[in-house]
Amino acid sequence: MMPRDASELARRLARDAEAVCRHYLSKGRRQGRYWTVGDVRNTPGRSMFVRLSGPDSGPGAAGRWTDAASAEHGDLLDVIRESCGLVEFREVAEEARRFLALPRAEPSYEPRPPAPTGSPEAARRLWAMTKPLAGTLAEAYLHARGITDLRGCEALRFHPRCWYRGGNDDPRDRARDAWPALIAAVTDATGAMTGAHRTWLDPGWACKAPVSTPRRAMGLLLGNAVRFGRTIDIMIAGEGLETILSLRQIIPSMPAAAALSAAHLAALELPAGLRRLYLARDNDLAGLRAVETLADRACAAGVEALTLVPALDDFNEDLRRLGAEMLRDGLRTQLAPDDRAGMGPT
Numbered sequence: 528m529m530p531r532d533a534s535e536l537a538r539r540l541a542r543d544a545e546a547v548c549r550h551y552l553s554k555g556r557r558q559g560r561y562w563t564v565g566d567v568r569n570t571p572g573r574s575m576f577v578r579l580s581g582p583d584s585g586p587g588a589a590g591r592w593t594d595a596a597s598a599e600h601g602d603l604l605d606v607i608r609e610s611c612g613l614v615e616f617r618e619v620a621e622e623a624r625r626f627l628a629l630p631r632a633e634p635s636y637e638p639r640p641p642a643p644t645g646s647p648e649a650a651r652r653l654w655a656m657t658k659p660l661a662g663t664l665a666e667a668y669l670h671a672r673g674i675t676d677l678r679g680c681e682a683l684r685f686h687p688r689c690w691y692r693g694g695n696d697d698p699r700d701r702a703r704d705a706w707p708a709l710i711a712a713v714t715d716a717t718g719a720m721t722g723a724h725r726t727w728l729d730p731g732w733a734c735k736a737p738v739s740t741p742r743r744a745m746g747l748l749l750g751n752a753v754r755f756g757r758t759i760d761i762m763i764a765g766e767g768l769e770t771i772l773s774l775r776q777i778i779p780s781m782p783a784a785a786a787l788s789a790a791h792l793a794a795l796e797l798p799a800g801l802r803r804l805y806l807a808r809d810n811d812l813a814g815l816r817a818v819e820t821l822a823d824r825a826c827a828a829g830v831e832a833l834t835l836v837p838a839l840d841d842f843n844e845d846l847r848r849l850g851a852e853m854l855r856d857g858l859r860t861q862l863a864p865d866d867r868a869g870m871g872p873t
Contacts, residue, residue: 574594724743724768756782764784792818
């Protein structure tokens with residue numbers, strides 16, 4: 528569908544904005560010239576405002592909405608997409624036509640069934656609903672961790688309201704059912720997406736959300752990783768996102784992979800053609816064992832394996848507490864001489 532068709536659908540929906548809101552945002556209510564509701568996913572509350580009247584386009588247009596809590600904004604097509612949990616635009620357009628009683632576009636489609644919880648398909652649908660990092664809470668969170676150079680980080684995106692299923696016994700998990708989140712794409716050695724990793728964030732402090740498990744992964748993780756850069760013959764592998772991203776502040780040109788746990792690091796699938804593997808170790812027993820296992824596998828495959836050891840518990844702690852220059856100095860002595868040229872400026 529051409530963009531002008533999307534604009535026309537949005538205009539037609541806006542002419543009947545209140546009816547759209549009553550149908551898709553049924554947990555809200557009218558207040559004067561606005562429809563108020565908790566958010567675009569039809570959560571009870573009053574932070575989101577939909578303008579019910581106004582011109583067809585431009586400032587003050589009918590159907591435009593803003594969520595004061597999350598700074599999200601959009602039009603009524605966005606309301607349909609998010610409230611119905613749709614991913615592809617054709618699905619949104621068909622649902623809008625259904626509501627407006629317009630003829631269906633050809634070819635018609637059958638609505639997709641819900642993706643199994645925690646499956647690769649659920650991870651891909653979640654990824655489709657994210658937005659780039661720039662200017663988001665996720666970017667602020669990484670900056671607070673000392674990670675400011677985010678070039679080549681297309682595997683990271685932001686979701687303003689990511690569903691969080693907490694435990695029944697922990698009061699922290701009953702505060703709210705959705706938090707902003709840093710989303711990382713998990714891929715296999717060919718680049719195909721197999722899962723996603725979520726880091727839920729506190730919107731007030733740009734730190735991890737105050738829940739019992741602020742980090743969770745979904746999909747097929749064994750052998751796979753969050754990858755940065757295209758590996759040709761040399762790469763870094765480590766456990767956590769922040770560990771790998773901290774090293775990329777110093778060695779930005781070297782491809783890297785975050786396996787997300789010690790167990791998954793030990794089982795990481797090594798790409799074809801790999802000649803040298805740097806293993807970024809966490810200073811704990813699980814980290815030591817994971818690195819030893821992966822090093823043995825690499826050596827058996829004819830790959831040179833070199834271990835990078837942090838001064839403190841992990842490389843993100845080194846970056847935050849010791850600073851970039853001390854981290855750079857520590858890495859310089861651990862890298863092979865021909866890889867030191869890839870280090871950032873001193």
